[in-house]
Amino acid sequence: MRDFAPDMAMTFQAEGLRVGRNGVTLLNVDHLAIDGPGPTLILGPNGAGKSLLLRCLHGLVAPDAGRVLVDGAPCAEALRTRQAMVFQRPVLLxxxxxxxxxxxxxxxxxxxxxxxxxxxxxxxxxxxxxxxxxxxxxLSGGEAQRLAILRAMATDPEVLFLDEPTSALDPSATQAIEALILDASRRGIRIVMVTHDIGQARRLGQDVVLMHGGRVVEHAPAARFFEAPETPIARRFLAGALVI
Amino acid sequence: MQDFAQEFSLALRLILTGDPDLWEIVLLSLQVSLTAVVIAAAIAMPLGAALAVLRFPGRRAVIVLINALMGLPPVVVGLLVYLSLSRSGPLGVLQLLYTPTAMIIAQVLLVAPIITALTRQTVETLDAEYAEQLRSLGVSRLASVPTLLWDGRLALLTALLAGFGRAIAEVGAVIMVGGNINHVTRVMTTTIALETSKGNLALALALGTILIALAITVTAAVSALVERGEGAEVRHA
Structure with missing residues (x-):
């Protein structure tokens, strides 16, 4: 297993990302840089565009406009072999x-x-x-998701994308998954994870991206985001008043 | 009614005494149909899987064509193979007409569209589930074909079963290109047709009984395999 310092982890920059379907804009991100240490948690209500952003960063969805730079260069197919993704519903062979x-x-x-x-x-x-x-x-839901994470780790990735991996799990299964994620992060693997669970974001996140309506509303270190959110949308989201 | 009972008793005696003519016919039928299914599967499974995962202009039309070919009339296939293999045909030089090989060719043409269409359907369903995950793991669309075929193996057994059913029950094409020659190209279905027309019901009934028993045995074996595979996943849950 590779062992490298967090500051050597792969970095991502999204520039002018636009994705639409049937005339509706689903993702509209002018600028987003994921380059800090520790797990990045992408938060937001349902339909905020979190999963779509994750797929764009990983290269599974090609944006209609804009680009994703990985380590400062356009994301090539070969770069994806240094990344891994775990989906909301684990796809096991x-x-x-x-x-x-x-x-x-x-x-x-x-x-x-x-x-x-x-x-x-x-x-x-x-x-x-x-x-x-x-x-x-x-396997049970929790075991299946653990296997999905282990399979992703077997690729020896530099980046691990996780799309709401615990959304359908009970607290003990969630705890086991979070332990695996934190362990991966400690080994220097960049974690980019989507969740709508504020508690989970507090437990895992060092860097928080809040999305709403396909846009990045706020991007801040976790401590600052949770203690002093800058935007009204973030304050409403943390208060549980932002449903969609 | 008494005649029928007598004929049926004779038929059972033929089966139980291991009548060499009867078992020669059974073995040739199995040899021809199993060979045809194996060859058809080797062509049709990768083709069906590729159709499921690749996107190209005219793909829809190809799928419609293959689905239509599932209902291809055997006598038309028989005619086409006959014309191709006859002395003046493009493949006449091979001298395959009225040989088991000609019968295998005809059955491959009949079976391949069935296996292709069912494989395409199975793999497409599986691909909808796997596509993003495999792509994330760095597996290209074409390279995903073996994975999808392997993971769809239980469902694909049913496609093979459908192909075998079509091949073993086929009469029209094999009688045209095989000629129903005694000890050379006589298979169960063609013999049943011939012996019934001659009034030799005992042999026809014996072969009919074996044909039905074969169909039931093969279906039961495949079903057991599929249930065992699916059951193994559920048992541990």
């Missing part, structure tokens, strides 16, 4: 738990002889060692 990890390691060119040890280490890290041979799709 129809094979065993260890088969899901083996798939990624094989694609990354890890020699066959080295894979079992890597898989065992990952499963131990995620508390899934006992379920290695079990069909992945028979």
């Amino acid at each position: 129809r094979r065993s738990v260890q088969g899901n990890l083996d798939f990624v390691l094989r694609r990354r060119g890890v020699p066959r002889a080295d894979r079992p040890a890597r898989i065992a280490a990952l499963l131990a890290e995620g508390g899934l060692a006992q379920k290695a041979r079990q069909p992945a799709r028979s």
Whole structure:
């Protein structure tokens, strides 16, 4: 597993990002720089454009206008191999738990002889060692999401995008996922995570981006955002008064 | 009624005594149809999967065409293969007419569209779920085809079963290109047709019984495999 200082983590700059569908603007971000240390949490109510922004940053959605710069250069396909993404509903391959990890390691060119040890280490890290041979799709929601994160980690990413990974989980499963995320962050992996859970953003975030109506309303260090939000929308959101 | 009972009893005796002529026909039928399904699957599965994941001009038209070919009349296929393999046809030099190979070619043409269409449908459904995740993992659209085929394997068994059903039950095309020659190209369906017209109901009934038993056995085996695969996912949940 790579070990590097947080200030060496991949940086992102979104410039003039526009995404629309059927004449409706869904994303309209003039400027956003994700370059600070610690996890970046993208907050906002439903329909704010959080997931769409995440997909644009990861390169899964091509914007109608604007661009995403990764480490100051346009995002190329090759750069995505240094990133990983975990989706709201974990998409697990129809094979065993260890088969899901083996798939990624094989694609990354890890020699066959080295894979079992890597898989065992990952499963131990995620508390899934006992379920290695079990069909992945028979896991509970929390276990499935943990496996999705472990599979993302198996790619040895520099950036981990997470799209509301705990939205359908109970508190204990959420806690296990958050532990994995914090551990990844401590190893120097840049975390960019979407959530609408303010409590989770307080627990995990060092950098907060608040979105509303497809726009970035506020972008600030977490402590400042939660203690002294600058915009009325942020204040309403933190007060639970901003529903949509 | 008494005649029917007598014929049926004779048919059972043919089966149980291991009549060599009867089992030769059964084995040739299986050999021809299984070979045809394997060849058709090797062509149709990657083709169906590629149709599911790739986007190109005319894709819709190709899908409509393949769906239409699922209902291709066997006698038309038989005629086309006959014309191609006949002495004056473009492939006449191969001298394949009235051989098991000609029957396999005809069955491949009949089965391939069925497997292609069902594979396309299965893989497209799976791709809708997998596409973003595979792309995020750095898997290109074309490179995702083997993954989608492997992960759709249980559903694709049903596509193979449909293809085998079409092949083993086929009469029109194989009789035209095979000629129903005794000990050479005589298969179950063509023999049933011939022996019934000759009034030799015992052999026809024996083959009919085996054909139905085969259909039930193969379907049951595939269903068991599919249920076992799906059950394994549920059992641990």
